Amino acid sequence: MIEIYKTDLENRLIQIEESVYMDEGFDPKDCWINLTNPSDKEVALIAKISGVEDDVLKTPLDDEERSRVELEDDYTMVLVDIPVIEEGTEDNYSYFTIPLGAVIKKDLFITVSLKDTAITRDFIRNRVKGFATYKKTRFLFQILNNIASKYLAYLKQIDKASQRIQNELHKSTKNKELIQMLDLENSLVYFSTSLTGNDAVITRLLQNKANVNNILKSYPDDTDLLEDVAIDTKQAMEMCSIYRDILSGTMDAYASVISNNLNIVMKVLTSITLIISIPTLIASLFGMNTWVPGEGSPWGFVGVLGSSALVSFILSLYLKKKKLL
Numbered sequence: 001m002i003e004i005y006k007t008d009l010e011n012r013l014i015q016i017e018e019s020v021y022m023d024e025g026f027d028p029k030d031c032w033i034n035l036t037n038p039s040d041k042e043v044a045l046i047a048k049i050s051g052v053e054d055d056v057l058k059t060p061l062d063d064e065e066r067s068r069v070e071l072e073d074d075y076t077m078v079l080v081d082i083p084v085i086e087e088g089t090e091d092n093y094s095y096f097t098i099p100l101g102a103v104i105k106k107d108l109f110i111t112v113s114l115k116d117t118a119i120t121r122d123f124i125r126n127r128v129k130g131f132a133t134y135k136k137t138r139f140l141f142q143i144l145n146n147i148a149s150k151y152l153a154y155l156k157q158i159d160k161a162s163q164r165i166q167n168e169l170h171k172s173t174k175n176k177e178l179i180q181m182l183d184l185e186n187s188l189v190y191f192s193t194s195l196t197g198n199d200a201v202i203t204r205l206l207q208n209k210a211n212v213n214n215i216l217k218s219y220p221d222d223t224d225l226l227e228d229v230a231i232d233t234k235q236a237m238e239m240c241s242i243y244r245d246i247l248s249g250t251m252d253a254y255a256s257v258i259s260n261n262l263n264i265v266m267k268v269l270t271s272i273t274l275i276i277s278i279p280t281l282i283a284s285l286f287g288m289n290t291w292v293p294g295e296g297s298p299w300g301f302v303g304v305l306g307s308s309a310l311v312s313f314i315l316s317l318y319l320k321k322k323k324l325l
Contacts, residue, residue, distance in 0.1 A: 006032070028050060032109045036114075036120075057103065060101030060114075066201065067081055075103055079227055094183060102140055137222050145229045188243055195236055199233050
């Protein structure tokens, strides 16, 4: 999908119609081109309009690409990982990360991603203050700031989900809750890896904040924004590490509880089996086709029942005293 936007003289975001950018004479100066899971035909069209190679535009479409900054003569590409949330079943959500590429030229800004995410939607819906397509440096730093904010927000959601699942586990230990906690732990692993890569990109941009390849011209306000992004990213990394440790420790604790509960059940069942085996043994002995005490006496059957009950009662008291029942 191709979306092209441009900020007009009144600082309003205007979407360029398809009939306009399909025209041979279309000038993309100061435009923002947003590509979402584009086809080869769409990539070829934008490559023709922007002058950026097809392979460069397709780089963020590989979900295994690592975060980095590439400096070329006529453009700069910043590749970072962004958090994505998908709604599952029964109010459960899954979290993962995908690459987002920003290709910046002197008069053009291009974003490429596999999915339509809240990161770019916030700009399209005018939820970001001070946004303008012609302010390319600020636009890039605003994207990075929005990414860091989303990581922090999703980490808080993961923590709340973890607390909810733990409360459910207190009532009833089921595989479903444990699987949900495992999914959350996997999400934190994705977040931790992606945040580490993003932090390296932000550090690289801070080191080159005076002038990145003569394309991203830095201004004092923009530099302050990037420093705030670096702080938020560090905070997200620390939160992710803390939540991972807590979740890992919680899962280990519940695994031990489940194992202990199973041992208790097996211990009780073994004790009950032992108690039941005593009457069975006595009945088996008196049921043999040989002479036995009490044979022919009307009180013989009562004696067998009484002795069985007495031995079973004594054995129950013994097992209870040893805390085996």
